[in-house]
Amino acid sequence: MNRARRMWKALEPFHAVTYFAPETRQATDALGLKGGWMSYFGCRAAPLGAVGPEIVSSVFYNFHPAMVARSLPDAWTYATPAQLLDARLGAVDNAVRRLSGTPPYQTVWSSGVFDRAAELARRAAELAPTAGRVLAAANAALEWPTEPHLVLWHATTILRESRGDGHVAALVAAGLSPCQALVTISAAGGPAKEVFQVNRRWSDDEWAAASDDLRERGLLDGSGALTADGIALRQQVEDTTDALADQGWRALGDVLSTELHELVHPLSAVLMADGLIPADNPMALRWD
Structure with a gap:
């Protein structure tokens, strides 16, 4: 596994606490938001400001636009983006404090680990490219917390x-x-069509139309499996993603990247093993 992918696998579960810890839903319910998806879209889009569903559909990319439109802009009528930014940060704070005091988390989550991991991760984040990357730039523009x-x-x-x-x-x-x-990605062994349809809401007809176009391009065969060209294109996407992400890790360097991985990987491994972050869920890892 190359450096960029290895670091993503190590860091992603800790970020995903935002969406799977019950504290987030509790915080957004208290503000009046309706349901888990409004909570998700509101919290993740909040760094962009009170934008409409068209922009969020564009930058999130794989959600059906109608699914996004069910949550936005309605979410902003219950809470401002600033309120949601405070809510998600407070929810993560409460979740980590709760988890770090209970087995199996307390054996790997110590203040010393957080101190050094935070120092290295902040350095990495400040080196991560944001030009042409709207969500990254919007989050990078936020004030850093202190804990x-x-x-x-x-x-x-x-x-x-x-x-x-x-x-x-x-x-x-x-x-x-x-x-x-x-x-x-489903044809490449990722989550099944039914999982994606529940979590991204593309209809059977839309899924079929997308598949037909891929067959015409020689990327899918008649059974819905990737052809050799399809496999190559998916690999190209993943290789390009890794290469673009590696810009920041290259700037940080192998020694510090490895140290950060060794600090964070045990934390994320416990999150995954304990089941808080589901492994086969489109919200848990970016399968798309």
Whole structure:
């Protein structure tokens, strides 16, 4: 596994606490938001300001626009972006404090680990590219928190959005529409069509139309499996994503990147093993 992908795998679960810890939903429910998806879209889009569903559909890329429109702009009528930024940070703070005091987390989550990991992750986040990367730039523009575990979380958020923005650029360059991105990753062994349809809301007809176009391009065969060209294109997307994400890690250097990996990987491994962050869920890892 190359450096950029290894670091993503290590850091992503800690960022994903934002969306899977119950504290986030509790915080957004208290503000009046309706349901988990409004909470997700509101919290993740909040750094952009009170933008409309068209912009969020564009930068998030793989969600059906109608799904986004069910949550935005309505979310802003219950809470301002600033309130949601405070809510998500407070929720992560409460979640990490709760988890760090209970087995199995307390054996690997110590203040010393957070102090050094936060220092290194912030340095990495400040080196991560943001030019042409809207979500990364929006999060990087926010004020840094002061507590080490929140510094680590904010850094992982900038790093994952920087990688994600680059991934979207790779998909666009490959000529894969939002729905086609999901069709191809599912065909490559990712989550099944049914999982993506529940979490991204593309209809059977839209999925079929995307698949038909991929067959015409020689990327899918008659059974829905990737052809050799399809496999090569998916690999090109992943390689481009890694290459674009590696810009920041190259600047940080192998020694410090490895040290950060060794500090954070045990934390993320516990999150995954304990089941807080589901492994086969489109919200947990960027399969798209």
